Amino acid sequence: MKKLGFLFSFLITFSLFSQQQEDAWFFLRDKPDSTLYISNPLLMLSQRAIDRRNNLQIEINGTDVPMHQAHIDNIKAAVGITVLGKSKWLNAVHIQGTKIIIDNYFLNSSFIKRVEFANKTFNNLGEKAVEKMVSNHQNKFNISQTDFNYGSTSDQIKMLKGNYLHAQGLTGAGQIIAVIDAGFPNVNTLEAFKRLRENNQILGGYDFVERSTNFYAGNNHGTNVLSTIGGYLENQFVGAAPDASFYLFRTENAPVEVPLEETLWVEAAERADSLGVDVINTSLGYSTFDNADYNYSYADMNGKTTFISRGAEIAGNKGILVVNSAGNSGNNSWKYITAPADAPSVITVGAVDKNKSIANFSSFGPTSDGRIKPEILALGVSAAVINHTNGAISLSNGTSFSSPIMAGLIACLNGNEGFLLKSSIHKKSKKQKKFNDHLKEAVYTSANTYSNPTDQYGYGIPDFEIALNKYIGSTASLQEASLERVKISPNPVTTIFKIEGFLGNRKGYKMQIFDVLGKQVLQKETLLNEVEISFLETGLYFLKISKENQYRTIKIIKN
Incomplete structure (x- = not known):
């Protein structure tokens, strides 16, 4: 029996x-x-x-x-x-x-x-022990020339010297950011997004969860996230990249945590890539699911195991700057970053308070294969966001907000001379760094603890004034060496500058000046000794000197 x-x-x-x-x-x-x-x-x-x-x-x-x-x-x-x-x-x-x-x-x-x-x-790869963790998805979104009056966003912008980028006219214009999140209710009606709507900066979107073109639905998390990048209330609230354009993609079904959300995220990243997006922000992360049999272990946080991290890495290889929140698990049993924050190409962002002290909830690195994560930090304690119900300014906690603040400023930095320099280099050795690698290196090395990173603080808090100068310097070094001694004086310039340090015959060289959007504002078929630019407005410009395959680009600050 x-x-x-x-x-x-x-x-x-x-x-x-x-x-x-x-x-x-x-x-x-x-x-x-x-x-x-x-x-x-x-x-x-x-x-x-x-x-x-x-x-x-x-x-x-x-x-x-x-x-x-x-x-x-x-x-x-x-x-x-x-x-x-x-x-x-x-x-x-x-x-x-x-x-x-x-x-x-x-x-x-x-x-x-x-x-x-x-x-x-x-799977046929052989069974392995899977750490059984309690699903925590219910709380994944919450832990209790230009001169802007930043109002409530002053701390989160100025901590990173984002105001310096904005003062140079680098406000995200010409950049396209895809926000991949849980929903965007009321973005189509709230006053804080009126500037985006009126300037046609919302280019479109899609709800992958419902397979619907109505992306102004779902959980309010995406609305809050978007506000930290593109929100604007005059003299009260300024997002990190107020002049960027946006695609809004919903891939997260907030009430549940299922593997399909990983696939939907990759679908959205592919859509973003095909549309020519420059930056992706995603304040999402995956480690545990409603079905505990699907849970990931810390060993899986190696950047190549999870489906979403494999997709995020491809997005990075396609030239997209992918910025992801580190996660809010720093003070619980799963204290580590989650996927896709573990992918090598992803810029992973932790959280600090206004005193630059690490938030106790900010997730720890490193990845299971020993890489530094998070790399950098931004304000994530009492960050200013727009309330999705009434449009009021609220304070909220989480790496969900440190990530988009960082993504917005990275978009501003990426727009500084992106097309001008990148299009001027036609023959680049495979051994040379990619432009996005130069940008990330400039940001990381500008951070306050770059020389002494830790598992939770990473390289620390970037200084985007330093990062801009580093990025311009590192990308300029990719130009032909024969022009490397050329400089302009004075700089900043009010009316006239001289071109100095040029060795040899100037015959055959031409010069062009571009604004920060890559629009040509001056062209001369001969290389002059002195150039008069009193007709230009105050701001940041770029002088390009060229002859056949030789190029040199120099930053001009016009007073």
């Missing part, structure tokens, strides 16, 4: 197991249409996305190619399998079904390379 009882129990358990719906990804073998798409990139990418790749010398390759629709249709037609999402970068389809059905379909489908289950004990 005991044996029969045991057998009966086993059969019940097996029956329940065989019926349980599991999340998994099918990774496909090929993209048969790759040659067609790569030879006709406008079929899959906007011109702005192509320009960004050209400027950063990033090749268009098979990861840009859409997935083969016949493969997807084949999977959709399978009985017992539901397609929930997909990623062209990873050539993967997110599905649900029982383990038995998924395994059988995989074994009988030659176009599928491998299957990965969200429950890692099912």
Whole structure:
């Protein structure tokens, strides 16, 4: 009888197991249409996305190619399998079904390379112990020439010397930021976003959770986050990049924590890339799920295990500056950063208070493979945000807000001379750093504890005045050495400056002056000794001296 009882129990358990719906990804073998798409990139990418790749010398390759629709249709037609999402970068389809059905379909489908289950004990890589953690997603969003009057945002902008960037006219104009979050209710009506709406700075968006074009829905977290970058109330509130343009993408379903949200995030990042976005901010992170069998361990925080981190790394390799919150787990049992903050290319941001002391909730690094995370910090204790219900200015805590503050200023810095310098270098050795690497290095090395990083403080709090000068200097060093001694005097300049330090014959050299948006405001076909610019408005400009493949760009501050 005991044996029969045991057998009966086993059969019940097996029956329940065989019926349980599991999340998994099918990774496909090929993209048969790759040659067609790569030879006709406008079929899959906007011109702005192509320009960004050209400027950063990033090749268009098979990861840009859409997935083969016949493969997807084949999977959709399978009985017992539901397609929930997909990623062209990873050539993967997110599905649900029982383990038995998924395994059988995989074994009988030659176009599928491998299957990965969200429950890692099912994967063929071998079972490993998974740390069982209590899901904490319910609290993931909360822990109890230009001269702006910053009002309530003064601390969060001036702590990072963002006001210096703004004073140089670097306010995010010409940059496109994608905010990937949990929803954006009332952004279409609140006074604090009126400036964005009237200036057509909200370029569009999408609700990936509901598969809807109504992205002004969902959880208010995204509204609060957006306000720290693009919100504006005259003399009361100024976002970190008030003149940037935005795409708003909802990928997070706030009431639940499920693996599908990782896939939706990657879908949104792919959409952002195809639209030519410069910066992504995401104040989200994943380590635990409603189904504890899907939980990640600290060992998984290595930048290459989780689906979302793999996608974030590809986004970085496409030339997007991805900025992510470190997480708010510093004072609980899971104290570490979460995915995708562990990805190598992601700029991970922790939180401090107004006295520059670390917030106790700010998550710890390093990554499980020993890399410094978070790299940098911004205000995340009593940060000023816009309340989504009444539009009032509120104070809120979390790395959810330190991240977008940082993302906005990084967009301002990225716009300083981006197109001008990046387009002027046609032959760059593979050994040279990418422009985004120069930018990140400039920001990191400007931080107050760069020489002595710690697991929670990282490199510390950046100084964007220092970072701007470092970035201009490091990118200028990529120009041809024959022009490296050229300088202008005086600088700052009021009416006339001299071009000094030029060695040799000036024949064949021309000169151009551009504003911060890359618009040409002066051109001379000969290289003059003196240049008169009294007609220019006060602000930041760039002098470009060129001859064939030789270029030199010099910053001009016009008083």
